[in-house]
Amino acid sequence: MARWLVRRLAWGVATVLGVLLFLFLLFFVYAKPQDVARRALGEKAPPEVIAQWLANHGYDRPALWNAAHPLDTMLADHYRRMLTFDFGRSDADDVPIAKRLRHGVGPSLSLTVPLFLLGLPLALVLALAVAFFRDSYIDRVGVVACVLAMSVSMLIYILAGQFLIGRLLRWFPISGFDPDPRVIARFVVLPVLVGLLAGVGSEVRFYRAVFVEETGRDYVRTARAKGAGDGRVMGRHVLPNAAIPILTNAVMEIPFLFTGAILLESFFGIPGLGSITVDAINANDFATLRVMVYLGALLFVAGQIATDVAYTLADPRVRLG
Amino acid sequence: MRGRAAALALLAAALACGNDPYPDADASARILYVPFQEPPKTLDPQVAYSVYDHEILSNVYETLLEYHYLKRPYQLIPGLAVEVPTPRALGDGRVAYRFELRRGVQFAPDACFAQDGGGAAGRELLASDVAFSLMRIADPKVASPVIETFARIVGLRAFGERLTHLRESEPGFADLRIDQQYARAGPVEGIRTPEAHVLEVVLGAPYPQILYWFAMPFTAAVPWEAVAWYDGRAGRDAFGEVAVGSGPFRLARYDKRSRIALERNPSWYGIQHPEWKAPAATYPSEGAPGDAERGLLADAGRPLPFLDRIELRLEKEPIPAFTKFVQGYYDRSRIPKESFEKSVHEGGLSPAMAALGMRLERSVQPAVYYLGFNMIDPVVGRPAGERGRKLRQAMSLAIDSSEFLRIFLNGRGIPAQSPLPPGIFGHDDQYRNPYRQPDFERARRLLAEAGYPGGVDPQSGAPLQLSFDTGDTTVQGRLRFQFFIDAWRRLGLDVELAATTYNQFQSKVRNGAYQIFFWGWVADYPDPENFLFLLAAEMSQTRSGGPNTANFADPDYDARFQEIKDRENDARRLEGIRALLAILERERPWIELFHPEDYALVHGWLHGVKPSGLAVPVWKYQEVDPALREAQRSAWNQPVRWPAYALAGAVLAFALPGVVSWWRERQ
Numbered sequence: 011m012a013r014w015l016v017r018r019l020a021w022g023v024a025t026v027l028g029v030l031l032f033l034f035l036l037f038f039v040y041a042k043p044q045d046v047a048r049r050a051l052g053e054k055a056p057p058e059v060i061a062q063w064l065a066n067h068g069y070d071r072p073a074l075w076n077a078a079h080p081l082d083t084m085l086a087d088h089y090r091r092m093l094t095f096d097f098g099r100s101d102a103d104d105v106p107i108a109k110r111l112r113h114g115v116g117p118s119l120s121l122t123v124p125l126f127l128l129g130l131p132l133a134l135v136l137a138l139a140v141a142f143f144r145d146s147y148i149d150r151v152g153v154v155a156c157v158l159a160m161s162v163s164m165l166i167y168i169l170a171g172q173f174l175i176g177r178l179l180r181w182f183p184i185s186g187f188d189p190d191p192r193v194i195a196r197f198v199v200l201p202v203l204v205g206l207l208a209g210v211g212s213e214v215r216f217y218r219a220v221f222v223e224e225t226g227r228d229y230v231r232t233a234r235a236k237g238a239g240d241g242r243v244m245g246r247h248v249l250p251n252a253a254i255p256i257l258t259n260a261v262m263e264i265p266f267l268f269t270g271a272i273l274l275e276s277f278f279g280i281p282g283l284g285s286i287t288v289d290a291i292n293a294n295d296f297a298t299l300r301v302m303v304y305l306g307a308l309l310f311v312a313g314q315i316a317t318d319v320a321y322t323l324a325d326p327r328v329r330l331g
Numbered sequence: 332m333r334g335r336a337a338a339l340a341l342l343a344a345a346l347a348c349g350n351d352p353y354p355d356a357d358a359s360a361r362i363l364y365v366p367f368q369e370p371p372k373t374l375d376p377q378v379a380y381s382v383y384d385h386e387i388l389s390n391v392y393e394t395l396l397e398y399h400y401l402k403r404p405y406q407l408i409p410g411l412a413v414e415v416p417t418p419r420a421l422g423d424g425r426v427a428y429r430f431e432l433r434r435g436v437q438f439a440p441d442a443c444f445a446q447d448g449g450g451a452a453g454r455e456l457l458a459s460d461v462a463f464s465l466m467r468i469a470d471p472k473v474a475s476p477v478i479e480t481f482a483r484i485v486g487l488r489a490f491g492e493r494l495t496h497l498r499e500s501e502p503g504f505a506d507l508r509i510d511q512q513y514a515r516a517g518p519v520e521g522i523r524t525p526e527a528h529v530l531e532v533v534l535g536a537p538y539p540q541i542l543y544w545f546a547m548p549f550t551a552a553v554p555w556e557a558v559a560w561y562d563g564r565a566g567r568d569a570f571g572e573v574a575v576g577s578g579p580f581r582l583a584r585y586d587k588r589s590r591i592a593l594e595r596n597p598s599w600y601g602i603q604h605p606e607w608k609a610p611a612a613t614y615p616s617e618g619a620p621g622d623a624e625r626g627l628l629a630d631a632g633r634p635l636p637f638l639d640r641i642e643l644r645l646e647k648e649p650i651p652a653f654t655k656f657v658q659g660y661y662d663r664s665r666i667p668k669e670s671f672e673k674s675v676h677e678g679g680l681s682p683a684m685a686a687l688g689m690r691l692e693r694s695v696q697p698a699v700y701y702l703g704f705n706m707i708d709p710v711v712g713r714p715a716g717e718r719g720r721k722l723r724q725a726m727s728l729a730i731d732s733s734e735f736l737r738i739f740l741n742g743r744g745i746p747a748q749s750p751l752p753p754g755i756f757g758h759d760d761q762y763r764n765p766y767r768q769p770d771f772e773r774a775r776r777l778l779a780e781a782g783y784p785g786g787v788d789p790q791s792g793a794p795l796q797l798s799f800d801t802g803d804t805t806v807q808g809r810l811r812f813q814f815f816i817d818a819w820r821r822l823g824l825d826v827e828l829a830a831t832t833y834n835q836f837q838s839k840v841r842n843g844a845y846q847i848f849f850w851g852w853v854a855d856y857p858d859p860e861n862f863l864f865l866l867a868a869e870m871s872q873t874r875s876g877g878p879n880t881a882n883f884a885d886p887d888y889d890a891r892f893q894e895i896k897d898r899e900n901d902a903r904r905l906e907g908i909r910a911l912l913a914i915l916e917r918e919r920p921w922i923e924l925f926h927p928e929d930y931a932l933v934h935g936w937l938h939g940v941k942p943s944g945l946a947v948p949v950w951k952y953q954e955v956d957p958a959l960r961e962a963q964r965s966a967w968n969q970p971v972r973w974p975a976y977a978l979a980g981a982v983l984a985f986a987l988p989g990v991v992s993w994w995r996e997r998q
Contacts, residue, residue, distance in 0.1 A: 045834035050372075051476065057876055062474040103372045103587070104571055106563070113588070148989040176350065177654050179971045183352040185651040186644060187589050192354045240997075279645060281588030289588070294833075 022311040029307040043069035049294040102295035118282030122267040137217030159211025171204040187280040201278045220252045253324045261317045265309035361639040366646035370587035373571035376551040377467045385946035392551035392576035401618030405857040408610045432528040441575045443560035458530035460552040485521030510555040543856030579636040579951040591643040605634035636951035659964040662937040671741040688935030694942035697854035702922040703881040721781035723919035727766040728774035729818040747923035750862040757859040757908035786823020794825035800845035802836030843873035860896045883920035936960040
């Protein structure tokens with residue numbers, strides 16, 4: 011296990027370093043900081059203002075090679091900043107990126123945590139129910155409904171939710187966010203509902219398939235033969251045995267709770283981490299974009315390792331090595 | 332199951348609240364609610380240059396001069412100054428302006444004033460604060476975009492150079508407090524403060540437009556304490572993220588990604604001293620023709636400001652913003668394209684919107700959009716001589732601005748005849764540019780005279796190939812450009828759209844490798860010079876990086892431009908402008924397209940709204956009626972609850988038979 015973990019971590023580090031190199035090539039070699047400066051300062055900016063901006067952001071150094079000071083290059087600086095989490099300032103408006111991330115975590119979590127905490131149990135309960143009523147009309151209609159639900163794009167749910175629930179029925183504000191505890195619930199409920207609806211179809215169908223497969227196994231027949239009731243069979247026997255695929259799905263999601271839900275945040279105007287990425291793209295804010303891609307890669311690698319470890323904890327048959 | 336119960340509880344709680352995005356306690360307050368589509372880039376007055384920046388800044392900081400809120404053409408009124416100064420010639424070509432500041436004006440209290448050991452209370456605003464702002468413009472570290480303009484102040488550029496020199500050569504200098512650095516690198520010959528409340532500015536040569544710059548946030552008075560304190564270190568914000576001004580409002584909350592709030596500044600001189608009846612602190616009693624009829628003089632003579640708070644919420648998407656406006660949660664709104672038909676009917680308000688008690692405010696912006704030719708190009712430019720000129724004239728005759736406005740902008744704009752928009756000295760409502768009235772017959776004749784009969788290039792025997800260069804790759808952009816290309820295709824010309832990334836387009840522009848482009852200009856100040864300089868040779872993009880992207884260089888134009896650019900608005904200036912427009916009419920470096928028109932919807936409870944294309948502190952003139960607003964909001968926003976019950980019933984009805992039959996089987 012320990013050796014496996016070390017090897018896995020080493021691969022993870024190599025992956026992240028590779029992502030950083032790729033980011034450097036994309037944002038310093040392909041798209042030049044001079045172009046970013048022009049966009050940030052506008053067409054009216056004279057050349058000396060642009061030079062000063064480049065100097066202020068540390069973009070006035072040689073890109074790859076500096077004979078006098080080998081470490082005073084943009085490449086070295088890029089790695090140093092990322093690896094020490096010293097992210098510097100946004101290209102678009104000079105706000106410290108760390109500050110922006112700090113401010114974005116709260117709104118993102120207020121959306122993704124309810125989504126995760128409600129979504130997983132909801133999907134499991136519905137999947138158990140559908141699997142429980144297997145081959146009845148509830149199962150068939152349920153599966154058809156799931157397939158329909160997962161075939162519709164997230165955007166449609168968002169727009170339909172805003173139009174129907176926000177505009178026609180006037181239950182909630184159609185978009186926006188305010189961390190003020192007096193009103194925050196009004197803003198969060200609609201995106202959470204939309205997120206649940208958009209995600210629940212595929213999850214229910216997936217978990218149902220898992221449960222149905224499990225209910226056909228020998229141990230279930232044995233349990234029934236020993237007189238276990240339906241509820242006990244589903245809850246005590248099927249659910250734990252189906253844990254591996256559930257874990258794969260769920261543990262992988264946890265790191266990304268922090269990066270937010272890009273589409274939901276953008277369309278509902280929630281100032282979380284997901285919309286930071288979109289905003290950064292729109293504003294040509296490459297400094298922020300680099301950080302978001304880097305953090306995404308870190309979390310992805312972390313999520314994968316966490317999932318693998320979770321396997322061993324959930325299922326004693328799985329050995330890593 | 333507990334999760335579902337919690338969800339239902341949350342749902343029930345939220346359902347009881349309805350769609351009001353604001354705390355209930357705010358319902359009766361004098362708050363203005365407005366959406367913002369983009370956050371300010373910076374709140375540093377000496378750096379900020381976008382409309383969004385200026386919208387906030389102009390209400391928080393104050394300038395020596397301001398624009399009259401109602402009068403058009405725009406007119407300067409005294410702000411922090413007691414009166415608008417007149418230029419005084421010094422004999423050697425230099426010109427001096429003497430501003431006398433109001434006494435007793437205070438900066439709003441802020442933590443930065445406590446760094447000298449004093450309290451956080453504000454202090455009096457003095458002439459030296461305006462001088463400090465002017466010096467900041469020259470400070471290379473500040474990177475102000477308007478140094479070129481202010482370099483006309485004698486010795487200002489040299490001050491910036493001394494500052495850089497000292498910072499680089501003298502150890503420890505760069506760590507001195509900013510006011511000490513400026514004192515060491517100063518004084519600036521052309522900026523003097525002979526008395527605490529008097530500022531004298533000396534220009535090296537006449538430039539009457541400088542007064543307009545004293546109405547722009549670039550010259551807003553900034554306390555050095557704020558610049559020194561807010562340095563972005565040790566957990567303190569950077570200066571561009573805070574606002575320490577003297578204006579009618581102060582920044583109460585600044586969360587660029589969702590919410591910005593301003594609140595009334597109780598230490599503002601207008602609130603402290605209503606008896607001064609200062610022009611910039613009193614609602615005007617005269618306006619432009621028609622203002623009285625539109626109710627814009629109802630508050631005449633009242634001391635400003637009327638509002639207690641301004642709440643700005645980020646709304647990146649126009650449709651949700653508009654929906655919230657219609658629900659009554661924003662007090663004014665732009666009209667998104669999708670809702671235009673519903674809101675506007677034959678140039679006026681639609682009956683549906685009028686029934687909600689709204690008003691429509693229209694105003695032409697001091698801006699121009701145009702198609703430009705790269706005049707150093709061998710085919711479309713000056714090197715092609717008479718052929719090139721006739722080609723440009725023919726291409727100009729093929730473009731129908733009215734049709735473009737109708738298709739792409741719901742008619743929001745007026746076709747441009749020259750670079751000068753209405754409201755700018757030299758604009759003539761009667762003038763019709765002979766090359767800007769669509770006429771395909773004449774265009775084809777000119778094309779034949781240019782040597783391209785039917786659009787065919789005799790050298791290749793094929794249609795003449797031109798390229799339309801743009802940095803806009805969006806679908807909407809392509810549709811718009813296709814409109815022009817189709818018009819030219821009707822002449823037989825083969826214009827290819829070269830849509831690249833913005834960065835690639837910029838590098839093409841810098842290298843001069845482009846033929847035709849689409850561009851716009853929004854005035855910095857309401858003077859014809861601010862439009863006509865866009866075609867002066869010294870502003871050439873490819874040669875000097877200036878805004879003359881057409882690279883137009885005409886000695887006659889340049890000579891006449893020099894004559895008019897610094898003149899007062901008199902008959903000779905008008906004559907000079909006419910001559911310049913005649914050159915442009917003939918030479919066609921631009922195909923002038925349109926001057927955009929702003930349409931805004933305003934609810935019946937918001938008063939005193941007059942749109943302006945310039946950085947005008949509008950909010951102090953506006954007034955809301957919260958009682959009417961609250962009544963309308965609750966009438967318009969009763970939630971429809973029955974579908975929730977119906978849905979719950981349907982789910983139950985669906986699942987119940989299955990559960991019942993399973994139960995029976997089990998029994």
